[in-house]
Amino acid sequence: MIAQRKQSISTKLTMMNMLVSGAALLLACAGFFAYDQITFRESLVRTLSAQGQIIGSNSASALLFDDPQAALNTLSALKSFPNIVSAGILTATRQTFAQYSRDGQDELLNVPVLRDDQAEAYRFGSTHLILVRKIVLDQKLIGFVYLRADLNHVL
């Protein structure tokens, strides 16, 4: 206390200034960080949704004509997106139709269930984002596509 009292007013003012600007900087940093997180997640969902749409519309014929090999060929195009860990196509009754995995291992996922009025749904895990999307042809549900992306992987 005594030491503080001995300080000159100018030192005190500088200290106060430092404190205030430091706090402001910290707040701004936190804000930027949060904003970045939100936009990163949003863009990740958007990208994944677009990829799901592409895969979905390209595997409609494979689903209709029961050709899992053709669906697998479509799915393996995801190799060029290293952030996608696994992906798959389910039939309209939610049976696995074709599966792709970056590391070559099969996995059983619990894919989010879609309500009738939903075209797609996603869920963030601690390390992954999983997105499921309906495959619709002529207003008829013919299957689902799901994609799982790594959150740690920098795009």
Next chain:
Amino acid sequence: MDTLRTDQSSALRLRLRAATERRAARHLSGNSERLPALLVVALFLLFAFVPAHAQTHPTEFQVKAAYVYNFGKFIKWPAEASSVARPFEICVLGKDSFATVLDSTVAGESIDRRSIAVKRISNLQEAAACNILFIGLSEESRLKTILAAMQHVSILTVSDIPHFAERGGVIGFVTQEEKIRFEVNPTAAEQSHLALSSELLKVASRVIAKPTS
């Protein structure tokens, strides 16, 4: 004055709601008396249908019928052939039961926003209005005449006659490893002014190449 009226109307609404609730309650209690009977019926239905359902594998004709219907979605039909007013006609030439299976497959469906009609035909003159023509196995002996007649009209020819696509048909069914697949002849489709979608070619077991001239 206005507030009075709103008060009155809200009171009326309340009374109405109470009445509907009472009615609903009566309805429910009426149902609960019938509940045991309903349960028995439900159980009976469950046991009657579950084993039957578990066994049903689609038959060959059912799969083919679904495929024929799906072909319609992956083909770009010429503009003059697709008038919304007329139903989309799938004709069946031949003596087998395919048309009956097809009937139940396409019931209530549509192609190009047009309703689908299945027509059984016995001669080629009747085929003029068709969009898809399915040629049954029984017609193999006169396949040449049929295909010659179909060459320049916008009709998609489909058949399970062996080597149908090679012989000049557009889509021919084949069985591979106990699965029904199909061969496609894009040259024949082109002659009929039909554009096959690349999606269809992707899932075809074989695409017949253009003969090198």
